[in-house]
Amino acid sequence: MAPRLSVLRAALHCRSFHRAAAASLLLLGALGYALLGSRILHSPAAAPSAQRLWEALRPTSCDGFPIPARASIGELRGQPIPLLRTLTHRDRLPDLANDLNLTGRAVELGVFRGEFAEANLKTWRGRRYYLVDLWAATDCVGGDGGACVYSNGSRSYDKRTAELRMARLGERGRGRFELVQASTTDAASRFADGFFDWIYLDATHTYAAARQDILTWWPKLRVGGLFSGHDYQFQHQTIGQGYTFGVRDAVDEFASQRNIRVYSTMESYLPSSISSSAPSKIGALRGWGLLCAPS
Numbered sequence: 001m002a003p004r005l006s007v008l009r010a011a012l013h014c015r016s017f018h019r020a021a022a023a024s025l026l027l028l029g030a031l032g033y034a035l036l037g038s039r040i041l042h043s044p045a046a047a048p049s050a051q052r053l054w055e056a057l058r059p060t061s062c063d064g065f066p067i068p069a070r071a072s073i074g075e076l077r078g079q080p081i082p083l084l085r086t087l088t089h090r091d092r093l094p095d096l097a098n099d100l101n102l103t104g105r106a107v108e109l110g111v112f113r114g115e116f117a118e119a120n121l122k123t124w125r126g127r128r129y130y131l132v133d134l135w136a137a138t139d140c141v142g143g144d145g146g147a148c149v150y151s152n153g154s155r156s157y158d159k160r161t162a163e164l165r166m167a168r169l170g171e172r173g174r175g176r177f178e179l180v181q182a183s184t185t186d187a188a189s190r191f192a193d194g195f196f197d198w199i200y201l202d203a204t205h206t207y208a209a210a211r212q213d214i215l216t217w218w219p220k221l222r223v224g225g226l227f228s229g230h231d232y233q234f235q236h237q238t239i240g241q242g243y244t245f246g247v248r249d250a251v252d253e254f255a256s257q258r259n260i261r262v263y264s265t266m267e268s269y270l271p272s273s274i275s276s277s278a279p280s281k282i283g284a285l286r287g288w289g290l291l292c293a294p295s
Contacts, residue, residue: 090287110203114162201229207246232288
């Protein structure tokens with residue numbers, strides 16, 4: 001499979017340099033390098049060491065892909081360092097998309113009650129934002145509709161809340177968003193490959209389901225686009241027979257197979273006691289992204 005590809009595709013499409021590389025997930029990994037690099041770069045006397053540090057980074061499929069200075073972690077010899085800046089929270093993703101000049105079309109999978117979408121539309125300067133959610137029982141344990149992270153009992157309320165959040169955007173949201181009530185698989189079939197500048201995944205969280213969403217939506221990202229998501233971690237919820245988050249495995253596997261660097265936001269993890277009774281708290285978990293793109 002041809003390679004495609006920062007809390008954050010916490011990824012930019014590298015097609016223009018490597019047709020085999022793919023769009024990026026804003027997986028803000030390599031955080032250690034970013035922090036160490038920023039300390040060294042602010043010390044003129046350490047310039048040689050800084051040069052050796054960046055030259056020692058492992059080669060990736062996206063090497064040579066230009067990152068605007070405002071989206072980079074810093075400069076070296078007057079040139080932006082080819083690493084995305086560290087994000088403290090997934091709420092900074094729309095700022096990053098702006099700085100990467102990704103202001104065309106975006107899609108969020110797994111909208112819930114529209115809180116993240118509302119915040120994004122207040123900051124992101126893009127033209128069109130698609131909100132995809134089934135607004136029915138989802139993220140169920142072993143297909144058991146009675147043991148789901150999001151159950152049918154609240155989904156009509158969730159959708160109505162999302163609609164109200166979009167409405168209260170007023171002029172800032174007029175003509176800039178569209179709600180798509182469908183599964184992630186069905187929704188993907190409605191869009192052409194390379195359609196989106198920025199994709200954000202937060203609909204499914206088991207390894208198998210997250211992996212499938214990544215593979216399905218990756219081609220929908222344009223070259224140089226941002227591919228990102230949420231819940232970049234391992235977590236176990238005590239519902240049904242038990243539900244284990246596998247997003248991190250799915251993301252790391254995808255990036256490794258394509259030799260793309262993963263980035264993650266700096267949000268704190270929640271205690272392992274998180275349960276389905278408090279789905280809104282999931283918003284505190286880390287985001288991910290990749291820098292590069294599909295070919």
